[in-house]
Amino acid sequence: MLQLYYTITPSRQSKVKEIRVIQQSLQTLQSRLKLKQKNRKALIDQLVHQTRTPLTILRTHLEGIEDGVIDMVPEEIRVCENQIENITAIITNMSSMIDAEKLETTLNIEEFELSQLVKQIVNGLKAQFEKKGIDFKITDHEKVSIKTDKYRLSQAIYNILTNAYKFTEPNGNVFVSYHVNSDSIILAIEDNGPGISKEDQAKIFGAYYKKDISIGSAGDGIGLYVANENMAIIHGTIIVESDLTKGSKFILTIPR
Template sequence: MTTLRTHVEAFIDEVWEPDKGHLLILHEEINHLEQLIQNLREVSKLEETELILNKSYFNISNEIQKIVQSFIPLFKKDNYEINFKIEPDISVLMDKDKYRQIMYNLISNAHNFLNKNGKISVDLSKQANNIIIHIEDNGIGISKNDLPHIFERYFRSKTSINKQTKGSGLGLSIVKSLVETHNGTINVKSTLGKGTIFTIVFRLE
């Protein structure tokens, strides 16, 4: 909000011209605020007695491919790489909107912590009656001290603060709640300075 106010006041006072660079900063700040509002709404829903899932059958293979492809322009803009390896034609009974939120939060989170030559891979496979999703990055990683706390509400690791990455500390907490509401599990492995792997397991219904 401070960034928005500063830029708008500078435009009004004719300190800055409303050029593309400044408008892009405003656009990023608006996106950040929209995500924060969405996260706060989701937290409010999660605090209700029971989160209602609107489940339906859908092709999770096609859906995850669409999600990854929607991130390609952002990754290209930042000179990052995003790849995927998806087992085709896997159908699931889930809340599609909640599933999309899980994936968007995790991929956005991984993107935020990439460095130069950053790379993310998203893998989907079926093993017995389980759906396995891996999201792996070569970003800044998470320290051993911070790792046990990353799913706690409002927690931000020291590395994220040092990198001055914007965030509310709600995204991963929401992801964990949504995964567990679907009777799934989420685990994370990370090496500081090398990267992080999130693994989600959903049992087929």
């Protein structure tokens, strides 16, 4: 009986190894490309979401001026200028992140007066809240200087407030307050909206999580995720306290 023998020579073994290395390299490249595609989509989604708020504020104020509801006074001009600055900062920040094709985690630390930032945010959103018939105000605050990433903190606050606006009924209320501890600042945003179930409280900070309810729009599921990510980057936290039909309270702990 004729027997055939196939001998794998050292040369052939080398070729097999080369093929395996190429296969592994291709698999690694494929994984990296998928990750880049995922990161790029997340960044673009964030850019679209983050620019929506200042654009809405600008539109609301300009419509109010056109309708004669809002007076064109220096303070009003400054509100509009602030929103243009916000849009510029968002686009600049996101452009660098997209160019790098990664989720940026660097911090731009600066010292600023927290009460001025909170007042600026509230003044920007106030016309929009009033148009819906929501009582919106700062209820408790004090002057305090803070050192952190102003952009990331402001985006976190904006996102929580726009979420409160979305799910609070006309004639409802949204209150902002904060107090100073020795090593942190506790900022609370409280509304009397529909509330959040215990089950959903564990999910609302996840990317693209949306909960359909009867009031308003469920949104794109990005806002609270970005807020939570930004707070984590500045070494702060967000927690939510809520009961169905009794409203929600988002508590931000900001390190000093």
